[in-house]
Amino acid sequence: MDDLLPATTLDAPGPPAQAGPARLRTAPLFRHSRLNRLADRGTRFVLLACTLLVVGLIGGILYFLAIRGAAAFIPMAGNTDKVATFRQVFLSTNWDPGDGHFGILPFVAGTFAVTGLALLIAAPTGVLAGVFIAKVAPPWMRTLMRQVMDLLVGIPSVVYGIFGLTVILPLVGHAWLADAPAAGFGVSAAILAVMIVPTIVSLATDAFESLPASLDEGSQALGSTRWQSIWRVLIPAARPRLLTACVLGLGRAIGEAMAVQMVIGNNPQWILLMRQATDQTPVLRFLFTPAATLTTELVQELPNTAAGSTWNNVLFAMGLLLYLITMLLILATRRLGRQEHA
């Protein structure tokens, strides 16, 4: 700022002319124009305003969700219907809005089941593919695979959904289920896994590439086979960053609505349906019972409910829950990232 530097310093005459040869007769004034200084001060406010806008948006969404969600439990403005208790909503598996039952456990369980399954498939695949790209593949393949992974991350989820709906579902139904519908956790998790694998692969590749080459050399110089070196040295050394990669993948999976909604079957009563089934293959039944998750239920029902009704407010409470889960995951990623530096 100009008040810190007295103008006299800038304007002070230089040392006597005989001090050096070939000096400028008149040095330029090296001062910013008034407009420049004004713009400098203005910049600060523009940057601050943009930051506040982003923070405000995030905070605003949280506030909106919290208010509408709370209206389900508290008689307040925005609630024109009956009040539900906390217990009836969060600890009940009975979802029957027409009859006044708003237990959201099926959706919470559905979300965790489908994302957990997806991660079970995607995490090992992604980590091993990352090792392959970073440490085993020849350079041309490394470049190619990195570009492919970056492309895959950018594919809109609805495209995966269409693919699942029109290709995978009929295929699985035909091959395994005697042409019975195949919608449910199995196919949803598979589609989700395909969606999050590129993210995990990209981050895992970065993690392995950032390891010093001396670790690999050191272990192979002791007589490790390539596999031993990967398994015993590289993966443990990259563990914090690999966990971060998986948590980020999980975050993406939990928030995904479109693709899952298209293949999961959208059945809020899935827990009931599974209890009633009496066949001998509980695993298959679990994988192929039409089900629902927090996100799919929101996509499905939010447009069809009246504002202010308990039903509508409970859906907002579900949105709030989803928001909080995602926040927790992001915080967990931060925590993991910090561990690495320690």
Place this chain on the structure above:
Amino acid sequence: MLNPQIPETKPVKLAVRGMNFWYGEKKILHDLSMDIHAERATAIIGPSGCGKSTFLKCFNRIHEVSSQVRVTGDMLMDGVDINRGGIDQVDLRRRVGMVFQKPNPFPRSIYENVAFGPRLFGVRDRATLDDLVEDALRKAALWDEVKDRLKDSATGMSGGQQQRLCIARALAVHPEVLLMDEPCSALDPIATSKIEELIFELKDSLTIVIVTHNMQQAARVSDYTAFFWLGKMVEMDLTERIFTTPRERMTEDYITGRFG
């Protein structure tokens, strides 16, 4: 240092004959031949880029981990060709240990670093592992410093301790040859002198080949010295002769600091 008047009594451990080496298309080493005796320390000196580290790494073929390389000529260990004699790379590296320029301990405990090698070869028994770890750490003159904190992370040690840990790690699988690629270049003078003492003791039981930039170090620790220049071996002889009466003018110039 060996006395030139007394004839060599130790057998040849590594024999190199007419060896050439390429990195991809680029030829790095030209027609090298030398004998390396068991239970002796052989130093390789020469200016940067003369191929001395490359040559060293050929003895355990660690290049092949990350690069496309080609070797012609013979490299015999106990009379068996290490490139073509049907020796498995992994087995070769167990027998020919290596210590790198920069200490590279694994990010684990001190104990796990030393036990790493034996575990690779299926040693699971706790008592055996304990013995191997203690033995290797004693040989590397590190036991007294770390015996009370074997569970501590290796990355928290000083640079000199880390390098001795890497030596212990290499010794734990009982190698026959120990390759050292400028093992002291990242260390302070005190840590360096400890490593040099160690080399002196270790060569009673194994063959040591050490690449070094530091001519005083070569003179202090080695029995034989080879001088490399531009991928060729100019001269190899007993260290005492190389440093007092070299046959080649170029060797003398390098040793006296006239180039390099």
